[in-house]
Amino acid sequence: MLIIRPVRHGDLDELVQLARRLDSVNLPAEPDFLSQRIVRSEASFAGEIADWRDGVYVFVLEDGDAGRTVGTSMVRSKHGTSESPYYYLEVSTEERRSPELDRYFVHTKLQLRSSDDGPTEIGGIVLHPEWRGHPQKCGKALSIVRFAWIGAHPDWFEREVVAEMLSRFDAPGRNRLWDAFGARFTGLSYREADHLSARNPGFIADLFPRDPVYATLLPEPVREVLGEPNETARAAVRILEKVGFRYLNRIDPFDGGPYYGAARDTISSVRERRELVLPGTPADGAGKPDGPLALLSAEGVHGFRAAVLPLDGDGAPFVPAEARETLGVGAGDRVSVTPLP
Numbered sequence: 001m002l003i004i005r006p007v008r009h010g011d012l013d014e015l016v017q018l019a020r021r022l023d024s025v026n027l028p029a030e031p032d033f034l035s036q037r038i039v040r041s042e043a044s045f046a047g048e049i050a051d052w053r054d055g056v057y058v059f060v061l062e063d064g065d066a067g068r069t070v071g072t073s074m075v076r077s078k079h080g081t082s083e084s085p086y087y088y089l090e091v092s093t094e095e096r097r098s099p100e101l102d103r104y105f106v107h108t109k110l111q112l113r114s115s116d117d118g119p120t121e122i123g124g125i126v127l128h129p130e131w132r133g134h135p136q137k138c139g140k141a142l143s144i145v146r147f148a149w150i151g152a153h154p155d156w157f158e159r160e161v162v163a164e165m166l167s168r169f170d171a172p173g174r175n176r177l178w179d180a181f182g183a184r185f186t187g188l189s190y191r192e193a194d195h196l197s198a199r200n201p202g203f204i205a206d207l208f209p210r211d212p213v214y215a216t217l218l219p220e221p222v223r224e225v226l227g228e229p230n231e232t233a234r235a236a237v238r239i240l241e242k243v244g245f246r247y248l249n250r251i252d253p254f255d256g257g258p259y260y261g262a263a264r265d266t267i268s269s270v271r272e273r274r275e276l277v278l279p280g281t282p283a284d285g286a287g288k289p290d291g292p293l294a295l296l297s298a299e300g301v302h303g304f305r306a307a308v309l310p311l312d313g314d315g316a317p318f319v320p321a322e323a324r325e326t327l328g329v330g331a332g333d334r335v336s337v338t339p340l341p
Helices: 009-019 031-045 138-152 176-186 190-197 202-207 231-242 321-327
Strands: 002-006 056-063 068-076 086-098 103-115 120-127 160-164 246-251 258-263 274-277 293-300 303-310 334-339
Touching (some): 002 031, 002 138, 009 031, 009 068, 031 056, 056 138, 120 138, 138 231, 138 293, 138 303, 138 334, 176 190, 176 202, 303 321
Antiparallel strands (some): 002 056, 056 068, 068 120, 086 103, 086 246, 160 258, 246 258, 274 334, 293 303
């Protein structure tokens, strides 16, 4: 059975392997960094952090039959503090016209912005290719489990939620925007800058231009990828758009990937999440309905767990004995149901 649960230290090796498929600032393929992130995640789920703003929640998708961790996703309670601001490039336009020459132009401008009181950030979603297209909608489940957790604990998260999508890379560590823009102001390679920013992003404010930059001055191959997610991120964008996210006219200062965002309480997967009490008798495994799928989550004897289960004609989840045992819940326990988009 497929189960989504909090990451634990025994997942480190498989998490490193998954991270190598993404290698982003949220999930760099560095064992030491990921080990520290696992420690932070375990403390966050256990309620052992002094300030909720420091919370980091890493989820993994475990295939119990295969005995493997095959996917991951995460939530950071707050991205942007006085010690580590949230940096982005604001994308705007400027119209210029010359009546004498009968010329009209719309220029795109990039302006470095920062926030010391930033939003909640979701990210780090990776699914092993062999589990893509799975009938239990693994990619959607890894995305939606974050909103199920936010909906269960809204006071631990900001009112704005953002997600950064990776842009196109021509080769590992080679990004068009960085090579034409960031590298010229920092003297760093993309990979050096990306990994450094995970620990100390202050160099961005120190070295990036403070004034607006006209994208018109950038080569056409660079302009055409600004704000465009790469191919692997497009599916994630479609899921986020279905639950209420929209493009924020912000891009990442490093790779030009777009930021999508939504108000926490308007996200359909937060708003439509509902709680119910499990009945005394488990569902009959022979009568599995052919209804829409939903994420069933609970904080039972095993801690937080979630699984994808079908809904019957009345919208009630089909929860057989095996699922109850895996989730660590029984008759009379409260569970949450979050529809998959």
